Each structure stands twice: as C-alpha cells, then as structure tokens.
Amino acid sequence: MKSLSVTFLALLGLSVLAVSCGEDTAKKLSSSNSKTTQFLESTKTAVTNIAQSLDNLSFAASCTAAGTPTAGSLSDAYNKDAFPCALGTDTKDFNTPKEIMSVFSGLMCAIENQVPFNYNTSVTTHTLVLDRLDSCLSGLSFTNANSFTVVVKEQALINNSTWTYKITVDFSNEVGMSLVYASKQVVIYLRENGNETATKVSIGTAGNPNFLGMAIQEDSSTNTLRFDMMAENKHFRAVVEGSSASYNGINSMRGAHSISNGCPVRAPMTQNRS
16 A cells, blocks of 8 residues: 555644636536536545545544534544544535535536526626525525525636636525525636646625635646635645545545634644555
8 A cells, every 4th residue: 555644733824725727618518517516526526535535544533413523622533533524524514625515516506507607708697596496406505485596797817817717696685595695695716727627616795705615626637636625613724645536545635624613723633644
C-alpha cells in the first residue's frame, strides 16, 4: 500500500480556495441536467468515496446523525473522526460539504430543467416558478407551499481572472417559504478549464452572500480534489489526492477543520498511516 499521510489541524483562520480561470462554456447539455448540476453531483460522489476510504483505513468513524463525531470535544478521537463524519453525512442542510452540494445541485437541477442558460456577457434574467414536488428538490425544504418563485440571473464574466460564469438566484418571501431561504440570494461561480472544473456557491442576503458556502475544485489529470467550506460555525478545508479517478482509494489527504459555537477550538492533531 502506498504511504498515506492524513493531517487534521484545528484552525480558525483559513484562506478561501484559490482557483484559476478557464474558457469553456457550461451550457445545458442534451441530458436533463447542466454541467453545473453534473459537476456538483459527481463531486458529491467523490466526497462520499473519500469518506469511505478514510473509514477503510482501519478506523471507522463514530458519527452523530448531524455529521459530527460522537467523541468528546478537544479529544484526539474527535479530530480523527471529524473529516470522515463530515464527508459521509448528508441531511440536505448546511452542516457538511456533502449537504451543501446536495442543496445547490438540487436547486440548479430544478432551474436548469426549466430553462437553458445563454451565458451572454450581459445579464440574462429568468423568473421561474419551481414545484416543491420536483424530483430535483426531493428531501430539500425550501417551502411548505406547493411552489415558490425564484429570479435567476446568468452571464459570462469578462476580464475576470478567476471565474468564467456567474449565476444568482433570488428567493421570494412568499407564504410558506423557509426562513433559511426567504429573501435570500444564492451566488454561484463556475469555471471549466481543460482537466480542471470548479464552482463556488454561497447563500446570504443580497450584497452579502458569504453567509454559508463552499468552493470546490477537481483536477482529473492528477485525481486531486480541493474544497473549502464555511457554514454553521464550521470550517473544513482539504486537498485530497485519489489513487483513482473515483477516489475509492486515497494517496494523500491534507486537511484542517475549525468548529466554533461558543466552545474552544478543537485541539490540533496529526495522524500518519501506512
């Protein structure tokens, strides 16, 4: 077996994932989902496999239903289990990287099933009514009503050194809307450049969209996945090199996590396994 080095550090200050620019389009494909949805779904599968690979390294994580370790805070066991628990849990909320991907991929699936994106250099606006029972939204709690309205704006970015496309989704404040989403704005940035694909997603109030979100990048030439998540007082950041494109095995993983909800920051920990 190749030597595997897994590093877990508890940090408060972590920089946002940096990514480079690209030129390829991300238009709707012939299938029902666009590249936006497909990328989020494929990376969600990769994240699931990474979590299983960590469990397979002879230390199956013990996790709560919310995706946190059952071990006591500030313990070595907590830090050891933090990543496999977070990466393996999906309650379709904002507690883990996988959950964030489920929320945004479901939303984009429902939107892109209704309208193809043009990605002109000027903003194109779509006003859509989404059905709560849309299969794309299964398990997601945007509203208690039968449907809800969103205003979607999409465009190609010019003179931007990082991202190629930008999408915003403004939620209405209709009766039945979840307080998590009512009057909120989702911002999605896309990039596709050869072997590299990336997206950054966030939700918040208009003009202040960084309340919850994540950036994720995958390079198929090196089987490398990077992500940086900040949500619900949690910050997870990692770089994973898979032994295959499916990430069913891991050559290396370097990660850091911080959880702050009135409690001390988790104690630093380093683990090396062969």
